[in-house]
Amino acid sequence: MKPTILVTQQLPESVSAFLNAHCECRYWTPNDNSSIEEALKDVDGVMVSGMPVTEKTLSKADQLKVVSTISVGYNHLDLEAMKAKGVVGTHTPEVLDDTVADLVMALMLGTARRIAALDSYVKSGNWQPTDVETLFGLDVHHKKLGIIGMGRIGRKIVQRAKAGFDMSVVYHNRHRDEDAEKAWGIAYASMTALLSESDFVILMVPLTESTYGMMDAAAFKQMKKTAVFINASRGQTVDEAALFDAVNTGGIWGAGLDVFCHEPINTDSPLLKHPRILTVPHIGSATEETRTRMAMAAAESLVAVLSGKEAPYLIPEFKK
Numbered sequence: 001m002k003p004t005i006l007v008t009q010q011l012p013e014s015v016s017a018f019l020n021a022h023c024e025c026r027y028w029t030p031n032d033n034s035s036i037e038e039a040l041k042d043v044d045g046v047m048v049s050g051m052p053v054t055e056k057t058l059s060k061a062d063q064l065k066v067v068s069t070i071s072v073g074y075n076h077l078d079l080e081a082m083k084a085k086g087v088v089g090t091h092t093p094e095v096l097d098d099t100v101a102d103l104v105m106a107l108m109l110g111t112a113r114r115i116a117a118l119d120s121y122v123k124s125g126n127w128q129p130t131d132v133e134t135l136f137g138l139d140v141h142h143k144k145l146g147i148i149g150m151g152r153i154g155r156k157i158v159q160r161a162k163a164g165f166d167m168s169v170v171y172h173n174r175h176r177d178e179d180a181e182k183a184w185g186i187a188y189a190s191m192t193a194l195l196s197e198s199d200f201v202i203l204m205v206p207l208t209e210s211t212y213g214m215m216d217a218a219a220f221k222q223m224k225k226t227a228v229f230i231n232a233s234r235g236q237t238v239d240e241a242a243l244f245d246a247v248n249t250g251g252i253w254g255a256g257l258d259v260f261c262h263e264p265i266n267t268d269s270p271l272l273k274h275p276r277i278l279t280v281p282h283i284g285s286a287t288e289e290t291r292t293r294m295a296m297a298a299a300e301s302l303v304a305v306l307s308g309k310e311a312p313y314l315i316p317e318f319k320k
């Protein structure tokens with residue numbers, strides 16, 4: 001008999017076909033009359049994306065064996081609650097690394113060269129040749145890049161920054177990786193050194209207790225006045241009020257943001273009003289090709305767990 005799974009996310013046709021071949025699929029959205037707790041009551045697996053999975057979510061999920069998230073970050077899953085229920089989790093690392101690194105480069109270039117503001121300026125019909133100096137941006141090439149969270153995606157950013165823009169790169173992790181330093185021509189730096197020396201600072205850490213709010217007022221104060229800050233990790237790694245204050249008072253030059261403390265961000269947020277803050281709606285991995293790869297990777301891991309096989313992408317905390 002095929003296992004029963006709950007799908008809480010719209011999926012590409014190829015992925016639905018794969019799941020239908022291996023499972024009885026049920027579908028649920030937050031607009032349904034039944035609660036997620038009820039919907040999870042008698043299923044073996046569930047596919048989620050950003051939906052939180054908490055102790056309450058799992059309260060009736062006595063048959064559940066696997067939660068498969070279509071994302072590499074898994075801060076929305078309560079791992080302890082899952083372990084208490086004997087449920088494992090899978091995620092989608094690797095398949096999105098290049099796509100997220102591309103978006104980070106776009107944020108870096110877009111912020112430094114003021115692309116969104118200039119697009120609005122041209123389209124407003126007020127283009128004046130005498131305005132030129134007020135439209136100046138910053139060079140990206142040959143500058144110093146600091147990456148906080150040099151993991152899978154960080155390494156792809158290094159490739160682009162070095163090969164495409166001749167940047168020098170420093171990184172900060174909790175653990176040094178001397179092999180990566182040799183292989184990629186990058187240098188380890190303390191947080192203080194990275195923040196005070198870098199022209200561009202990219203935050204690419206997972207959201208955990210140790211990274212929550214790590215970019216606070218004190219951190220922004222250590223950055224150069226000419227520096228640009230990019231966040232593509234999770235919104236909660238940054239104190240948004242402190243970031244706005246840093247840009248608004250000239251403490252740093254600008255910021256490019258893919259992620260926010262509350263998504264969608266409240267339209268009243270001052271972050272949305274500042275011309276040197278570039279914003280995009282959490283779309284780091286959002287290309288058709290990569291989102292399809294991610295959904296298929298999540299589906300394959302889910303089916304593997306339900307077939308008693310080794311899942312390609314088990315969340316590290318569930319590895320033996």
Ligand SMILES: NC(=O)C1=CN([C@@H]2O[C@H](COP(=O)(O)OP(=O)(O)OC[C@H]3O[C@@H](n4cnc5c(N)ncnc54)[C@H](OP(=O)(O)O)[C@@H]3O)[C@@H](O)[C@H]2O)C=CC1
Nearest residue numbers: 073149150151152153173174175205206210232233284285
């Ligand atoms: N905007 C978007 O659309 C996307 C956002 N993301 C976010 O990016 C995150 C990173 O993804 P990925 O590169 O695959 O993850 P990895 O696990 O490969 O890399 C994360 C790195 O962060 C470092 N790190 C963790 N905690 C700290 C800390 N307290 N201080 C400094 N460094 C730390 C880790 O090194 P060490 O353990 O040595 O500290 C590790 O090298 C995801 O968890 C997700 O939240 C991912 C994809 C898309």
Ligand SMILES: O=CC(=O)O
Nearest residue numbers: 070071072073285
């Ligand atoms: O934010 C996206 C992810 O894959 O994590």
